[in-house]
Amino acid sequence: MRGLSRHEILYLVNSVLLFIHEEDSAYWKEWELFGIPGGIQSFLVIDVVLIVIGLIGFRYVILKQRTGMWFALLQAACGILAFGLHESFIWKGHPEFTLPMSQVVLILTFVVSIVQAVYAVRELVKERGPAT
Numbered sequence: 001m002r003g004l005s006r007h008e009i010l011y012l013v014n015s016v017l018l019f020i021h022e023e024d025s026a027y028w029k030e031w032e033l034f035g036i037p038g039g040i041q042s043f044l045v046i047d048v049v050l051i052v053i054g055l056i057g058f059r060y061v062i063l064k065q066r067t068g069m070w071f072a073l074l075q076a077a078c079g080i081l082a083f084g085l086h087e088s089f090i091w092k093g094h095p096e097f098t099l100p101m102s103q104v105v106l107i108l109t110f111v112v113s114i115v116q117a118v119y120a121v122r123e124l125v126k127e128r129g130p131a132t
Contacts, residue, residue, distance in 0.1 A: 007123065010116040011061045011072055014079055015054050017109040021082060022047050024105060028096040033089060066127055072120040079113030082106065 004012070030036075031043040038045075057071025083106050086097045097106060 005064075006119060007061050007068065007072060008058075010112065010119060011058055011068075011075065014075055014109065014112045014116055015058065017105055017112060018054070018075070018079060018082070019051070021105050021109060022050070024097065024102050028102070030096070033094065033096055066124070069120045069123045069127075072116055073124070076113040076117035076120060079109040080117070083110035083113070 026040070026043065029040075031039055036042050036046075053071075054075065057068065057075060060068030060071055062068070086106055089096060090098060097103070
């Protein structure tokens with residue numbers, strides 16, 4: 001059995017962090033923070049869609065297809081966006097996501113997302129070949 005590639009590890013770690021964040025989001029009733037109608041039911045439907053998209057992306061990463069790097073870039077963008085949005089709510093005085101573990105997950109998601117984005121862009125540029 002071969003070891004995991006850097007891209008697979010980053011995708012897997014970021015997926016776990018984003019899944020943990022979604023669990024934390026249910027605790028904080030994130031649907032109320034963002035004004036999503038339908039409460040927990042809508043939130044769970046959105047989570048199912050996000051998880052399916054994430055798993056499809058991981059498949060492409062494992063298969064070492066170029067599409068996998070686009071999914072990795074999308075995942076990284078979602079992680080960076082999640083960090084930015086939640087931190088902006090905190091700065092505005094919202095109490096959600098202020099527990100230490102909530103903050104640790106958001107910060108780790110941000111850091112891993114930056115690293116993942118850098119490696120995905122490098123891979124996409126490398127696969128594209130030199131400019132002519």
